[in-house]
Amino acid sequence: MVSHGIGRKYWRDGNCDTSISHAKGANKLKKIRVPLKTGECALKAGDLIEMTGTIYCGRDAVLPYVVEMAKNDTLLDAGIDIEGAVIFHTAVSCAGIAPTTTGKPEIEGSIVPLSEKGAKFHLGKGRILPETIAGLKQNGAYFLITPPVAALLTAAMSGCRVALHPEFGMEAFYEITVTDFPAIVAVADGESIFPD
Secondary structure (H helix, E strand, O other), rough: OOOOOOOEEEEEEEEEEEEEEOOOOOOOEEEEEEEOEEEEEEEEOOEEEEEEEEEEEEEOOOOOHHHHHHHHOOHHHOOOOOOOEEEEEEOEEEEEEEOOOOOHHHHHHHHHHHOOOOOOEEOOOOOEEEEEEHHHHOOOOEEHHHHHHHHHHHHEEEEEEHHHHHHHHHEEEEEEEEEEEEEEEEEHHHEEOOOO
């Protein structure tokens, strides 16, 4: 577990274990099981989270195909359930994982359609457009960014499998298993940590 302060107190809140640091000015750390199965996990822009469970990974090569399958309601036929899921904008390789820029049209263009079909978290890097922020709010979804520590992200990963389009190699649609995977809530309920 990443240390974020001293004197923590933990409790259950739906899908979240919330940790409050008694250190002055410290952010709350929320531990989240993903995918979310029931209810909501109230997050605010700026919250620190750690996710445990499974995360889908894809980037500009494969996400347009995933969106098309979601629109045609064929993801479940392929064994992909994005209800409550995390979609991480990354390729997966033996060298590790790290986010790519979310603002690429093929990536950012996937956020609202996949949120409409149930995806709860989109994990990447950089700013997103105001219309994407509005689409996230409308669907009760979040945009997360990772701390700039690729080695820590890779260390949190304990397994992976190609879920769709193996022909794309490391840019296929992967499902990875993670423990205490760190992220920062960048956009929640229409609010962003990025200045206007």
